[in-house]
Structure formats: structure tokens, C-alpha cells
Amino acid sequence: MTTHALLQAFKASKPAFGAWITLPGVLNARAVAQASPYLSWVMIDCEHGLTSLQPGAAESIQAITGLGPNAPSALVRIPATGFSNSTSWQIKYALDAGARGVLVPMVSTAEKAREIVADSYFPPGGRRGFGSPFTHGVWSIDAAQYIKSANDNVVIMIQIETKEGVQNVDAIAAVDGIDCLFIGPYDLSLCLGYPPPSPDPHPDVEIVIQDILKATHKAGKKCAIYCSSGKQALKRAEEGFDIINATSDIGAMSESVAANLTAAVGGESGAAAFRY
Secondary structure, rough: OOOOOOHHHHHHOOOOOEEEEOOOHHHHHHHOOOOOOOOOOHHHEEEOOOOOOHHHHHHHHHHHOOOOOOOEEEEEEEEOOOOOOOHHHHHEEEOOOOOOOOOOOOOHHHHHHHHHHHHHHHOOOOOOOOOOOOOHHHHOOOHHHHHHHHHHEEEEEHHHHHOHHOHHHHHHOOOOOOOOEOOOOOHHHOOOOOOOOOOOHHHHHHHHHHHHHHHHOOOEEEEEEEEEHHHHHHHHHHHOOOEEEEEHHHHHHHHHHHHHHHHHOOOHHHHHHOOO
């Protein structure tokens, strides 16, 4: 079986840092996945990013796992939110593509969390169907081995980013099979009536974030959060978050282009001479 860096980080009780993939294409996915030895996972974002579930996510996962034993775990955020009836087939598409984990946005109730677990597990633990001729090959095992091992190796993640989700966080965290509660600070801020983080959340939202972290750990689950910089990610690791996004493809690219061009013109003080 191919390596699962995220699960290895879980077992070592170390923070698992990751990166968000918003741009489509196998070359982009592969470039991000091999960018750092500190990368435990990458999230292929099919909700707000430009990668389709099929064949986009499947092709990106192939490109990432093709890097070999040091590849980060390829995860997929599906487009459908917890308010939708479409999460079932989208989870199936993501896992059939060979994803090591799936992230469902805006999950607000324990009932929906149980439904997500059922859709992610093969029987008898769930109701996921088997039929893809590709999935087990992505994991470098045969079909029988995949069916036997998938339930123990697929990471099931749900996002807490609504007011109702905050109110139900204890019940959601207690659902068997949910591995991780992932805090989406942008939608969480908006749903609570605050502006999005810039770059940090409003102090009132920060209190809620810390409450979610405590509730998640109390239930014995992993807690994740989206950060937009390495500096922010370090702070969250020190606070005890288990899974932390540190950057995104488009964010890192834009920041690097801006920083290098600013340096090329001699910094802000010399920039005026190069404006047209």
C-alpha cells in the first residue's frame, strides 16, 4: 500500500501541515505536492477551487500518488455542502478517485455527520458501493485488499462553519467514524455575523474557534483549521491544532511573484521609478 502521510502524523501525535490546491491540472497538483518535505497532505478543493470531481480530482490524485513513498496524502473537498442531498454521490466520486480522505463543507448536525460516515464506509460499517476498477490501483493494492483496508484508512473530515454547527459541535464530534472537525474561519465568521479574517478572525470568532478545538479534543477527535500563511499555521500548531493548512497554490504563487518583483525594483522605495 502507498504511504499515508496524514495517518502517520496522527500516529506520531504531531501537527500535520498541508496546502490547498485550487487550480486545476496534474502539473499544478504535482508541483504543490512535491514542494516541501514538511507537507503531510494536500487538499484538492472541488468546492471553491477550479478542479472538477471527475476527471479532475482523479487525475490530480494520480499525479500526487505517482510521486512515490514520500507523497503527501491526497484529500478532496467535495462541492456539495452539508445542506445538500448531493453529498452521497460526491463522496463516492472522491473516494473512487483514490482520495485518502474526504472533506464535506458546512456540516451542521450529527445526523448529517452519520450520513457522511455511512457514505464513506463499505459495509457492514456503511453503505458505500464498490465497483471502480481504478481505486485500488491508486493505493497500489488489489481490490480485495482495498475493500478490507479502506474503512480504516480513509480520513473522514467535516467542516464546522455555520452557527448551527457550532451549537451542535459536541454531538457532531461524538459521531463514530468522524475523524476530524475542520474549522473554516471564513464562512464561520460570516455565519456568525462578522467580517472574514484579515488575516486573523475577529476576537469573538476566535473564542468560538477555541471552543470548537476543546470540544473536538474532548471527544478524542482531531481538529483542523485553515490558515493562509506559515506564520499563522505555526501559531495554530502551538495552540494544539492537529491538522493545519499553511498556504494555497494561488496564494503562494501570487505572494512569490509580488515579493520577487518588489525585490527586483529595489523595494518599495525604488518602485516609483519602474512604474509606467
